[in-house]
Amino acid sequence: MRPLKSAFLSLLALGLVVPVLGAQENQTIEIAEWDVPWEQSRPRDPYVAPDGKVWFVGQRSHYTAWLDRETGEFKQFPLQDGTGPHNVVVAEDGTVYYSGNRVGNIASQDPESGEVEIFPMPDEAARDPHTLVIGNEGEIWFTVQQGNFVGRLDTETGEVDLLKTPDVVAGGRTSSSRPYGIKIDSDGHPWIVLFNINKIATVDPESMQLKTFDLPDEGSRPRRLVIDSEDKVWYVDYALGRLGRLDPLTGDVEEWDNPSGSQSRPYGVAIDDSDRIWFVESGVQPNKFVGFDPDTEEFFSVTEIGSGGGSVRHMFYEEATNSIWFGTDTNTLGQAKLPPLKPRTITDG
Numbered sequence: 617m618r619p620l621k622s623a624f625l626s627l628l629a630l631g632l633v634v635p636v637l638g639a640q641e642n643q644t645i646e647i648a649e650w651d652v653p654w655e656q657s658r659p660r661d662p663y664v665a666p667d668g669k670v671w672f673v674g675q676r677s678h679y680t681a682w683l684d685r686e687t688g689e690f691k692q693f694p695l696q697d698g699t700g701p702h703n704v705v706v707a708e709d710g711t712v713y714y715s716g717n718r719v720g721n722i723a724s725q726d727p728e729s730g731e732v733e734i735f736p737m738p739d740e741a742a743r744d745p746h747t748l749v750i751g752n753e754g755e756i757w758f759t760v761q762q763g764n765f766v767g768r769l770d771t772e773t774g775e776v777d778l779l780k781t782p783d784v785v786a787g788g789r790t791s792s793s794r795p796y797g798i799k800i801d802s803d804g805h806p807w808i809v810l811f812n813i814n815k816i817a818t819v820d821p822e823s824m825q826l827k828t829f830d831l832p833d834e835g836s837r838p839r840r841l842v843i844d845s846e847d848k849v850w851y852v853d854y855a856l857g858r859l860g861r862l863d864p865l866t867g868d869v870e871e872w873d874n875p876s877g878s879q880s881r882p883y884g885v886a887i888d889d890s891d892r893i894w895f896v897e898s899g900v901q902p903n904k905f906v907g908f909d910p911d912t913e914e915f916f917s918v919t920e921i922g923s924g925g926g927s928v929r930h931m932f933y934e935e936a937t938n939s940i941w942f943g944t945d946t947n948t949l950g951q952a953k954l955p956p957l958k959p960r961t962i963t964d965g
Contacts, residue, residue: 643917643955649948650683653690660943661930665706672943673701673714680704680714680725683949693730703747713756715745722769735774742778747797752804759808764792766808766819779824784813797840801847809838809851816849816862829862832869842887852882852895859893859908875915876900886931886940890958894940896928903928905952923948
């Protein structure tokens with residue numbers, strides 16, 4: 617890790633200096649935002665469906681919805697009051713899946729009729745399904761933050777398997793390790809950040825055995841992650857304001873201090889088809905959309921979000937448009953149009 621000098625961090629926190637982006641000139645990017653028509657609904661976690669519609673959930677107002685980016689039209693599907701939908705994904709056949717964070721279930725939804733099928737948790741302790749990701753075989757893997765589980769939903773049978781994640785014991789109290797962000801590697805293994813401890817976990821889908829990797833700083837609190845083309849795991853450290861990379865083959869970890877320093881509170885993160893890492897610093901207002909190039913190991917892009925952002929909690933990379941979609945606590949949906957992709961280096965063997 618390349619620590620920033622404490623004096624610089626102090627000035628940065630006061631907004632008296634501009635973050636240095638290595639030897640590169642800052643590449644600001646274009647960010648478009650759409651005002652969501654349902655006020656203070658916390659629109660979040662957009663996901664682009666096969667037909668191009670941008671699905672998202674309203675966590676505070678209990679709905680799923682989509683945006684037609686060409687016309688600006690929004691369509692809402694109200695859910696049962698109190699559902700608290702947290703996350704949404706869309707399968708190849710167009711079926712929508714969302715997590716009922718406050719009602720202890722996952723549900724599928726017909727994208728035309730809005731009809732819902734509920735998949736309850738087999739253990740009532742799994743009370744708050746959190747983030748979903750579609751596995752390589754079409755199954756849904758998910759985290760249960762406070763309930764302390766990683767789960768798998770068989771979308772053909774509706775069967776749910778749950779795997780307990782480690783407890784955290786501190787000061788005589790036992791609490792959840794808070795499994796949070798989740799992604800799938802090229803072999804179909806889910807990777808999970810444990811937000812209440814300095815660990816990252818993975819699951820063997822065959823044995824349903826959990827393996828954890830320690831991060832070097834006990835104060836680390838990884839919140840979201842992405843996986844690159846070499847199956848290295850990149851995470852944002854919300855507590856310490858860092859970007860990190862875990863090599864699963866060796867367990868080695870490298871970390872970089874964020875441009876806005878230790879209070880940057882990095883949250884939503886995505887990776888593009890050039891393996892560039894993009895995340896949002898939610899601890900500064902307005903939020904800043906940041907790009908990192910692993911080839912140069914430099915932050916090369918910092919762009920303020922026009923609406924302020926409030927917090928950007930999750931992001932989706934759309935390959936077809938080389939752009940990233942996100943929702944904001946300022947009640948907008950955003951699309952960040954990324955710089956052109958870099959050519960990939962092809963090596964023999």
